[in-house]
Amino acid sequence: MNDSAQHGGETPLYPIREVSRLTGVNSVTLRAWERRYGLIQPRRTPKGHRLYAREDIERVEQILQWLNRGVPVSQVRELLDRPAVEPEAPPPDPSDWPAQRERLVAAVEALDLGRLETLYTQSLALYPVATCVAELWAPALRELEERWGDERLGNALQRHTLEAFLRTRIGMRLYHAEARASGPVLLAMPLPEDPGTLWLQLAALLAGEHGLRVRLFDAPLPLGELPLAVERLGGAGVLLAGSHAGRTDLMRRQLPRLAELLEVPLGLCGPVARIREGELEASGVAVLGDDLDEAVSRLQTLLPPA
Structure with a gap:
């Protein structure tokens, strides 16, 4: 079956696997929301396969919003079916x-x-x-x-x-993706002394979509502990991300030394990878660039199969 199908004119319909990919909610949960709680009512093919319309996908996202606010799943239907106080303006075109x-x-x-x-x-x-x-x-x-x-x-x-x-949001999506992921384990963490984790979080989101089992760290581990982390957590690779140039000593000495110590690939992505590409070119660090999807794809080719 194609990822989307046409039914009843121009209305696109999506199979359950595609809805699971788009929303991060696994198919078991989607079926439970339908059977036990009546939260969604997908269409069915003559053979009984579920097909979801765009409004069904939007309803799944609304369910996630209420669950994220701590509402028990048994109470979500009442909130979803409650009429709005005033009609909402149509959402802007996301393709713009x-x-x-x-x-x-x-x-x-x-x-x-x-x-x-x-x-x-x-x-x-x-x-x-x-x-x-x-x-x-x-x-x-x-x-x-x-x-x-x-x-x-x-x-x-x-x-x-x-x-x-x-x-x-990304943590929840990675949690649901873990159930269907079959790829190797990737340890992902920010570069030491980088001011934030935003590039890392986006890279982790993409890595999960590529089927990798992501172990996401909010803070950098001491570089000397990374070999132990790889061993204990079964990591097949390490991905560092950063937005700033980073210390010269870190780039020229510490990261190349770490790449020699690790028995798995060490990748670097985000703006720091573009800034420091020339200095790390001859090192064992895989400099992956700041196009994050391309960076994850390149790193994935270096990882052993799960």
């Missing part, structure tokens, strides 16, 4: 990427978590993760980091708010 990036930057600067939630769920419900990262999140992050470089009051609050927002 420049406008979406502008809205995303504005939402971060305004600390508008509701708008962030809408942009996050709409984009991932309608487009592949790689497209959303390449067209929306990575360009918006570059623009935000340029503005944050001014060291104005409130910049740290904006960064940490966005990090906290993405940490919960």
Whole structure:
């Protein structure tokens, strides 16, 4: 069956595996929400296969929003079926990427978590993760980091708010992806002394979509402990991400030395990889660039099979 099908005119319909990929909710959970709680009612093919419309995918995202707020799943249907106080304006076209990036930057600067939630769920419900990262999140992050470089009051609050927002959403998506992932284990962590984890989180999101089993660290481990972490956690590779150039000593001495000590590939991605590419070219560090989907794809070719 194709990833989407046409039914009843021009309405696209999606099989359960595609809905699971788009939303991060595994198929077992989707079936439970249908059978036990009546939260979604997909269409059926003559052979009984489930097909979901766009509105079903949006309803799944709404369910996730309520669950993230701590609402028990048994109470979600009542909230979903409750009529809105006033009709909502139609959502903007997510394919209008420049406008979406502008809205995303504005939402971060305004600390508008509701708008962030809408942009996050709409984009991932309608487009592949790689497209959303390449067209929306990575360009918006570059623009935000340029503005944050001014060291104005409130910049740290904006960064940490966005990090906290993405940490919960991406963490949940990785959790659901783990159940169906069959790839090798990847240890992912920020570069030492980097000011944030945003590039790392986006890279981890993409790695999960590539079928890797991601072990995501919010803070860098001491470099001397990474070989032990690889051994104990069964890591097949290590991915470091960073937004700034990093210390010269770290780049020229410590990372190449670490690559020699590790028995698995050591990759570096994000803006730091573009900035330091020339210095690390002859080292054992896999310099993967700041195109995150391409970076994950390149690293994946270096990893042994699971």
